[in-house]
Each structure stands twice: as structure tokens, then as C-alpha cells.
Amino acid sequence: MYPVTVQHSLLVAFLLSLKGSYIHSAGDICAPVGSTAHLSCPYKCSNKYIWTLNKKRLNVFKSDRKKYSLDTNTCSLTVQNLNETDGGIYRYCKTDVDDDDDDDCRKRCTTTLCVTDVQVSVDVxxxxxxxxxxxxxxxxxxxxxxxxxxxxxxQRLDLPHFRNELCFDGVSSEDTGRYSCALKHYKSFSSAERFLNVSYVMIVSTGIIIVSSLLVLLTLMMIGAAVWRRRKNLRRREENESNTQSTIHGLPYTVYENVRAVPSTTFNMKRIEKSGHEDEVQHGYVNFRTFPKA
Incomplete structure (x- = not known):
């Protein structure tokens, strides 16, 4: 069996990082669905010890090799393609004792694995x-x-913290975009993107509102005055036409009609002109008929 070296450990860490995993020490681990978790165990492998999940024997070698892999140098366990059923307490215990006996398990290898979904929500x-x-x-x-x-x-945001909340005290249109989050060591297993659409609101001062209101009021008054003046002129025209009709039919004044020329006797009249001739003048009579006023 080859001794464990620093170079070997770094190589393992690098290869696992390419697969979207992170090397954890014993304790609590939280990893997203679909990722890979590396459960550290600093002891050399021995046939006297086995890995258990929730106090049930875990057949690492007989299981799907794509699911589990065991580091023969340190007996660290790698669990790939995580799903919710992979969550629980992992321990490295002796094979010839009851699994309920914690004293026969390597405490430095005991790890609680939590497999989780990652989602983003907006409070408004x-x-x-x-x-x-x-x-x-x-x-x-x-x-x-x-x-x-x-x-x-x-694109990752350069933030001064690693909290699960992203706060905007006063958003602007520049903050519009697609946001997602991830556990720090699992960037490639980020949440679904959530689109943040910041609407632009025009802020109008009180003075502009007052001036605009006065202009609208003045315009309405001018339109009303024009309509009133037009109606007044139309009414006056209608009254004049009505008066004209009434005078024609009602006869409020004397009308002279049937004016005709009546022949009369012809007489000679001497006109004193320079030429000394006599002109013959014909006269006519006009009869005037008066109608009573209505």
C-alpha cells in the first residue's frame, strides 16, 4: 500500500473539484442534488471496518461503481450523483459489532449528509x-x-458576504437581470434563474403637477367659452330668421301691392323749351291699397 502524500491529496481534491464536488471534513455536509460529496476519513482502510448509512451496512464494493468510490489510502468515501435518499448519517464502523454501538465507530469519519434543492425567491x-x-x-x-x-x-457577483440573502435598499433599472444562487463550493449546481424586472417610475414634483392642472383647467374653460359663444350666435341667427318669417306672414306693416298703370286721357301740354316745340305727355294713375295692420 502506497503512503499518503500531500501531492496525492491535492490531486484528489483537484479531480473532485472538476466533478463539482467538495472535500469535507467530518461533521455536517449540505450538498445540492446531482452533485458529488466526499466524506473524509483519515484512517487507512481495513477489512475490519465498513461504511454504514443510517446504521445500515453500505456495500460500497458491490454497489454501482458510478455511485460510490473508496479511496484505498484513506478510506474516504465519495458519493456521486446525489439525491435525497443519499442523505443521512455516514459512519465507519467495525464489522463484528452491533451498528448501534457508537463506540466501535470511527468518530472522525462520522458525517451527516444533507441533500438539498436550491431555489431563489423574491419578497415582492x-x-x-x-x-x-x-x-x-x-x-x-x-x-x-x-x-x-x-x-x-x-456572472458571479462580488459581494462582501456569503449570506443566503441578497438585499437591495433601493433598486434601479440597472439591477434588472436574471439572478441565481448556489452553495459556495457548488457553483455549477446553482438554482434556477429568477428574473428581476425593475419598472421605471417617473417622479413628478408638486409644482409641475399644479401648473399642469392649471393649464388643463384653462384649456377646458376656453373650450367651454367657445362652445357657449357658438351656441349663442346660432340662437341669435335662428331668432332673426324666425322674426323674418313672422313679418312676412303676419303683415305687421303696410304693404303695397297690385300696383298697375291705368291709361288716362291724353292731353297736350305746352312745354316751354328753347326749341319751341310741343311734347306729347302720357300720364298714368297708380292705385294704392292699404291693408290694416295685424
């Missing part, structure tokens, strides 16, 4: 500029035990 439905907004990264990990990273449009 409609987001407008200047509003306070909080995005939360939800997992089933024990509270305050994990570090989180945040991404915007698939």
Missing part, C-alpha cells in the same frame, strides 16, 4: 425603482451552516 411581486427588495436562496441545509454565492446573468 412588482418591483419599481427605489423600492427595497430582498432575494432569498432557499435550501434544506441547517440554518447558518452554509456559505452562498450569487450570480447575475450567469
Amino acid at each position: 411581486n412588482r418591483v419599481t425603482e427605489g423600492q427595497k427588495v430582498t432575494l432569498t436562496c432557499h435550501t434544506s441545509c441547517p440554518p447558518n451552516t452554509q456559505s452562498f454565492i450569487w450570480m447575475k446573468n450567469t
